[in-house]
Amino acid sequence: MLDNIEADFPEYTPRPSDAPRALAGIRVVDFSHFIAGPFATMILADMGAEVIKIEAPGRGDDLRRYPPVHPELKAGAPFVWTNRNKRSVALDLKSPDGVAVVRELIATADVVVENFSSGVMERFGLDYGACRTIKPDIIYCSVSAYGREGTFADRLGFDPIAQVESGFVSMNGYPDREGVRALSPVMDISTAMMACNAILGALVARERSGLGQAVEVSLFDNAVLMTGYATMQHLFTGANPQRHGNTSPDTCPSGVFQAQDCAFYINCGNDKIFQRLMSQVLERADLAAAEAYATGPDRIRRREELFAILGEVFAQRPWSHWQARMRAAGVPCGQVRTVGDAIRSAEARERGLVTRIPHDTLGWIPNVSLPIRYSATPVVDPVAAPAVGQHIGAVLKDLLGYDDARLARLAAAGVFGEVGAGPARAGRT
Structure with missing residues (x-):
C-alpha cells in the first residue's frame, strides 16, 4: 500500500513563506462527518481558515473506516482525501462537560458547520439559536439531506439516494437498461462546494453588516441542480431526458471512438x-x-x-x-483513461494535481490538490488528515487556556474518551 508513491509522484512544492492566506484569522468549528460537510471545511482550511474538527472519542468520523484503510494510519483513503489541514478534537457531546468545552470553542469561532440528522444539534444544545447566544455574529452552516424544516426533515440522505431521487440517474447510462449512478460522490462534492460558497458569501456579508446568519445547503436541492440544464429543457418541452450512453442528445458528432490503439x-x-x-x-x-x-x-x-x-x-x-x-x-x-492513468498523465503532472507530502508515521502520503489557483493568496501547504483527537491538548491549551490539571480532570471524567485517558495523552499536538 502506497509502495510506489516516491517514484510516481513529486514532492509538494511549498507556497512562498511570506504569502498571505485568503482566510487567515477565520476559525471554523466543524461537527461534520462523511463527505459533504468535511469537504466543504477542507476547502476553507486550504484557503487558510483554522478548522477544528470535533469528533466522537475513539471512533471518530465514520468515514475513517471507508476502505482501503491503511493499517498504520487507522484511516481510509476517503477520510485522508477530505480532511487535510484540520485539527481534531475528540469530545463526548453526550457529556455536559464535553458540550461546555465545545461552547467555549464556539465563542472563539467565526463559523460552525454541521451535517448531523435533523434534531441532533438541538439535543446537544448547539443549534443556531443556542450558538447565536454564545457568539452573536456566528455563521452557522447546516448541510442537510432534505432541509431542516418541513415534512422530510427527518429523512437521512446519502449521495446515491440523492442521485436517484433527483432524476440524475435516469439521465445516465444506455437506453436499453436501467440508468446508472455516478460512482464518484458527485452530489456530496458539489454540495460541499455550494456550502463553501455559501459560507464565503456569509463571511463577506458579515464583513459589511457585522451580522452573522444561518446558512443551509440541502443535498437533495443541490442534486436537482446537478441535473443541469436538463431540468429547464424538461420545463420547456415536457419531455424527460433520455439516456444516450456516451453520445450527446444536443450535439453531433460527440462521443467515444476507437483509434488503432485506444x-x-x-x-x-x-x-x-x-x-x-x-x-x-x-x-x-x-x-x-x-x-x-x-x-x-x-x-x-x-x-x-x-x-x-x-x-x-x-x-x-x-x-x-x-x-x-x-x-x-x-x-x-x-x-479515455482510468483514474490511475489520469493522475499520472502529463496534464496532471504539469498542474501538480497529485503530489506527496510528509507524514510522521508513513514518511510520505499522497495529496490531491484543489483546482484553485490564487496569485496573491495561494492555498496553504497541505498537512495530512489528523488522527482522532490528535490536537486536544494543543487546541484547548492554546485557544482556551486550559492547564494540565484541567485537562487531566476532563480526561478522568471521560470527556476525551480513550484518546484522552490521561493528561499526557490529552496534551498531544
Whole structure:
C-alpha cells in the first residue's frame, strides 16, 4: 500500500513563506462527518481558515473506516482525501462537560458547520439559536439531506439516494437498461462546494453588516441542480431526458471512438468545430460543406451514418496521430483513461494535481490538490488528515487556556474518551 508513491509522484512544492492566506484569522468549528460537510471545511482550511474538527472519542468520523484503510494510519483513503489541514478534537457531546468545552470553542469561532440528522444539534444544545447566544455574529452552516424544516426533515440522505431521487440517474447510462449512478460522490462534492460558497458569501456579508446568519445547503436541492440544464429543457418541452450512453442528445458528432490503439472522446459542440473536424482532421471538405450535415439537428438525425464514417477512419491510425491533428484543428478531444492513468498523465503532472507530502508515521502520503489557483493568496501547504483527537491538548491549551490539571480532570471524567485517558495523552499536538 502506497509502495510506489516516491517514484510516481513529486514532492509538494511549498507556497512562498511570506504569502498571505485568503482566510487567515477565520476559525471554523466543524461537527461534520462523511463527505459533504468535511469537504466543504477542507476547502476553507486550504484557503487558510483554522478548522477544528470535533469528533466522537475513539471512533471518530465514520468515514475513517471507508476502505482501503491503511493499517498504520487507522484511516481510509476517503477520510485522508477530505480532511487535510484540520485539527481534531475528540469530545463526548453526550457529556455536559464535553458540550461546555465545545461552547467555549464556539465563542472563539467565526463559523460552525454541521451535517448531523435533523434534531441532533438541538439535543446537544448547539443549534443556531443556542450558538447565536454564545457568539452573536456566528455563521452557522447546516448541510442537510432534505432541509431542516418541513415534512422530510427527518429523512437521512446519502449521495446515491440523492442521485436517484433527483432524476440524475435516469439521465445516465444506455437506453436499453436501467440508468446508472455516478460512482464518484458527485452530489456530496458539489454540495460541499455550494456550502463553501455559501459560507464565503456569509463571511463577506458579515464583513459589511457585522451580522452573522444561518446558512443551509440541502443535498437533495443541490442534486436537482446537478441535473443541469436538463431540468429547464424538461420545463420547456415536457419531455424527460433520455439516456444516450456516451453520445450527446444536443450535439453531433460527440462521443467515444476507437483509434488503432485506444478509445477517445470528441465533442463537436457547434457547426464550426464539425467543419474543422471534417476538413482539417479527416481531410473531407466535401462532408464539411455537405448540406445534409450543415446544422446540429441535421447531424443528430444522421448520427448513425456519421459515426460509421468516423469510426472507420479513426480505427486506421493511432491516438497520437489523431490527437495531434485535432489539437491543431481546435477540435475538443481526450483519451479515455482510468483514474490511475489520469493522475499520472502529463496534464496532471504539469498542474501538480497529485503530489506527496510528509507524514510522521508513513514518511510520505499522497495529496490531491484543489483546482484553485490564487496569485496573491495561494492555498496553504497541505498537512495530512489528523488522527482522532490528535490536537486536544494543543487546541484547548492554546485557544482556551486550559492547564494540565484541567485537562487531566476532563480526561478522568471521560470527556476525551480513550484518546484522552490521561493528561499526557490529552496534551498531544
